[in-house]
Amino acid sequence: MVPPTAVAEASRPRHEIDSVVVRFAGDSGDGMQVTGSQFTLTSALAGNDFATFPDFPAEIRAPVGTTFGVSSFQINFGSQRIETAGDSLDVLVAMNPAALKVELKNLRVGGTIIADVGQFNDRNVKKAGFVANPLEDGSLEKYRVIKIDISALTMEAVKNSGLSKRDGLRCKNFWTLGLIYWMYGRDRAPTVEWLNKRFGAKRPELATANIAAMNAGHAFGETAEMSGEMTAFTVRPAEIAAGVYRTISGGEALAYGLVAGSQLAGLNIMFGSYPITPASPLLHILAGLKQFGVTTFQAEDEIAAVCAAIGGSYAGQLGITSSSGPGIALKMEAIGLAISTELPLVIVNSQRAGPSTGMPTKTEQSDLYQAVFGRNADAPLVVLASRSPSDCFETAVEAVRLATKYMTPVMLLTDGYIANAAEPWLIPDLAKLKPFRVRFRTEAEGFHPFLRDPKTLARVWATPGTPGLQHRIGGIEKAYDSGHISYEAGNHQKMTDTRKAKIDGIGNDIPEQGIEEGERTGDLAVVGWGSTYGPINRAVYTMRQKGLKVSHIHLRHIWPLPRNLGDLLKGFRRVLVPEMNTGQLVTVLRSQYLVAAEGLNKVNGQPFKISEIEHAIRTRLEH
Amino acid sequence: MNVVPERLTAKDYATDQEVRWCPGCGDYAILKAVQKTMADLQASRDRTVFVSGIGCAARFPYYMETYGFHTIHGRAPAIATGIKLANPSLDVWVVGGDGDMLSIGGNHLLHALRRNVDLQILIFNNEIYGLTKGQYSPTSRVGTRSPSTPQGSVDLPVSALAFALGCGARFIGRSIDTEQKHLPEVLKRAHGYRGAALVEILQNCIVYNDGVFADITESDVADDRQLYLEPGQPMLFGKNREKGIRLNRETLSLEVVTVGQNGITAADVLVHDEKNKMIAHMLALMEPPEFPVALGVIYCAPEVQSYETGLLAQVTEAKAKGAADLNKILRSGHTWKV
């Protein structure tokens, strides 16, 4: 572990704190995402636990200085266990008035604003929708405001770099990063290394200028501290399990998990996808992993993407497709074909706010109905949900296992938050994962394409090219005993029942539902799925400290549900289901178990705050 | 031990399934021609895949003793692309009707052609929707009366082959369901082409559009309405091969001429050059009554790398660059030890 070296360097003892929430906010062109990810990297290297939340506009280049062009990156880091990107901000870095306008509501009372006064001119102030300059009109009294002319200081720092005025000014995010590095005693070396790698060969002057800006920001902190203007803090390393760590985003974890799964199954991957926000990172990452036998196919549309994946599975590879809600809607007919022909298929849905185009860059969990029920006819499949960026790895492996073992499509739900957020990850040793190698049918004796494994009910997988096994399959109903076309009524009943029984039976092949936090019985079970894990877990933990009999249950397997879930829920007086939708899992739980579960719902494009869930728990239990 | 493989006959490519097309449907003739083609090629039954969408034509795979995948409406070219990417050594045929391929699946056909996926794509064009009981189709001529257009259709039809050329198709051919000698020859050429090869087959739907091609196929008009193209041969037709196609160099369009009349000599008649895309386009669009219908291989561009070859070469290249070690990749970049 790298200890925070700056503790020794500082002239005065640093204030020690457990955790901090910082949000970098600026214009889309201000490089806030780069700044945030660099800060994340150094926090990881300093041994902190952390969670991040990148929040950017849907428009690629929104007009400069407008509120809808604000791009932010939030990080919560600390010496304790960190579950969410943080409810409210301790520090808001506002690179312009619009950033202040948009993000101020998230700052806690007494929190710190670091504002680039160089950007708070009349024009920008008006453009952001302020009547008067908020830095001057006393409206920020409740906060600590640190006004620095970051723009001018950056220009000063890079004046010898030979950069144009425009390029020089663009270094201001690294000046700011330098200042924040000083505040939290962070090592600058990894960022120096990153800048040299990024610009070194092609535009070394950009690397030099950005490093100079960062160093100037850092030096500014030291000087300002002398005068008492600024305070430096120490955030000690967190106590986390021993091992080798890295940061991982949901997109990366998914890609690696799918590749790991395909290796465990002994299959190559045929990945078909069509670009869509926020699902595209998976396509990009897998396109760089071809050495693992991954073929990535950027299709002409969502339908072709899933169809190519189905063609891949039919021909003996692992077919995977990925999209977001609107794209998944387009794929549904083809998914029905994969259900009917009983081919393995993994469908990743990075959910976003909807309906229709909705808010592509904003997160939501509103596709659970679509995943579980959203097809014509009785068309069951497996639905899994990842709870966090790193959890995507395990869920992806599980998706591949179930798809290949049961010859079925598996829908894996993540969301925009998970896809883009990053967290520290204890890197697993892949050699320790249990293989689940696929066995293709090669024996001609007694073969027909819908011959089933009596235990799993999975049909045989016989791929074109296998001598003597030529056969025909399709979406028309098949005779149970031969796989030939059949319109016979009794046969359709039997096939429908069999398809259902196959998926239901998976309930016996998945782990029993456990408890994340708390006892197996009590006054209130808070049941979640997907990316609400962090805030629910932290809220339940805190409420238990206060003596409330509340437990956290978090589902990975959405369909079929774990076999003991019904009994588990009956052990609680009340059940609360927080979801970023208007109540989807809660409806499923009510219909499956006849429990009086109630929803806690929001769809404002932002993840739950811990305090919102704490409040909901309290109102249920304290009267 | 040397086993001399048995020679397969057309019958060996037929399944035991009862064929369910209407009696007299042109699809029977096409099935027969395809099975004959398979036998002529001695195609491996377990390395051949027929992929189809939805429609009368799309039932085709059930009757071929090969691998077969009857998929969903319009999507056969996309599914076939996935099959070819997953296993390029398979011989993949795509079968669909005019509605399947040119209406609901037009987009996939476009992209399979422009990508140049090594597929044989057969369009059974009967200018009608058969399976849904007779609505007009995207290839129906203006004025087609059908249950959905009782007063006659008003929209202009698409030409399958002109569309294909516009998409960047590098091989297009045309034949007629009942032409049991000609059709297998065109299919064999398509099969031999490395890349996407499209063949339009004029097919009679005896129930909903009987005789729609009578102006081409009836024996009294056939000679004057059918132009059989042969590479390097003059484009002659007519009972005594007295008629020919000439390029009018002033209007840059084709015209029908009669050799021996108005000073026309054999030298005036166009010689078929399969590589000439401009002429191919004009040939594809020829239709009666002014012109005969062009049959045979209309366009065959020099072979270039097919899509799956190019894409899979990148996979091979990536594999050659170093061992695929996921454990190592996970541990590359910034890591830290706790």
Ligand code: SF4
């Ligand atoms: S409806 Fe027409 S195309 Fe379809 S099977 Fe009958 S005759 Fe053939």
